[in-house]
Amino acid sequence: MAHEELNRQVRQDLRVTDRTSHRRLREQGSTSREDLDAVLRAGFVCHLGVIVDNAPMVVPTVYGVDFVSRTLYLHGSVASRSLVRAPESTVCVTVTHIDGLVLARSVFEHGVNYRSAMVYGVPRLLTHRTDRRGLLTGLRVLTEHCAPGQWEYARRPSAKELAATTVLALPLDEASVKLRSGPPDDGDGPDAQLGLWAGVLPLRTVWDDPEPDPALTAGVRVPPHVSGRGHRTAP
Template sequence: MTETLSPTPRSTLGRHAERGRSERSELHDVLDAGLVCHLGFVADGAPVVLPTAYGRDGDVLYLHGSSGARYLTGDEMPACVTVTHLDGIVHARAVFSFSMNYRSAVAHGVARRVTDSDEKLRGLRVIVEHLTPGAWDHARPPTRRELAATSVLALDLGEASVKVRSGPPADEDDDVASDAAWAGVVPVRTVFGTPEPAPDLRATRDVPSHVADRADRATG
């Protein structure tokens, strides 16, 4: 992959194109900072959007699913995957100028069902390690039955866009001069809290370091 994004008709930004980002590393940053993506596709002639876990390996995005899901019965399907971070609510002096500070990534392509057993395990590891680094080696590996019940999709990141809005409100000069309302930004942050042990966990088992390291740490 090149270091810059290569816009296509689907990935070229229309409105507020100035908020677009062209570096591939910025795409990776947005994806790596998220925990849940939304997978969009067409099923039975109607649009469907589902939240799911994911992980990135280079320029391939792996997504988790159930083998019992109807939409995963084929080997390939056109898809769109989005990840969005809400960083703040932008209060303007005029309602028309209200906005949000955000970082978003949109990837288009053909998602393929991973059938190779080695790649499937690698994809699942990428997904688990994305949620909490160190978790894969700490927990029991999946059994054959569990692998059979799990589907993994792979989406190439060759066709993607990144859009970012940051900073204060963009009020009209007349609204700024009138100073008729409060204007500014209310930040929005997601943080990890203190780990809560399962009720049937032995009291002698301490919280592992890879879990403790997540506590009280902001995402994004």
């Protein structure tokens, strides 16, 4: 039984590489796939780092994850054009969530409660010419990750729209995860005697009520998969 449990833990642990090794604030690092998946599930905007014309470029874009195939899909945008010119290029995708400001008694001890992940790898470019089925899969994953239920509700992409679209598919094989939570770290030090307030200022992201398009035809109702998210806290 212990052998089976060890094998289960090994399968869940992320592979540690030179790029993903936690060298600073190691206590905040994690090699758990569950922690990686939780960070990715909690958002849909990332920053994609690429090299363009021998210079770094960091592009904000939307992502979606297929947790079965362990694939991160990204809307290609500007970065995809640079990757077309330089295939086999390694990219870095970063996802960060801020959960609060950690306000300590000294400025040096201030910090942030956060959840973050960095994913490295060489993405595959999915286009209507190279992999039409893969492109549709990527667009579906992206859509459902951002707005569950929307892929079945809205019109699917036309052939012309697919021809103008590029999606990047990045395997979740190499990733680094860091997390911090809790109060300041100076509660048991000399600064605790200063008589200053210290604690955490939490930050939450909440979906507000849907705002209808002014061009909507009268009588078109908000679909349940959209209205049901109003005033709900994002993960």
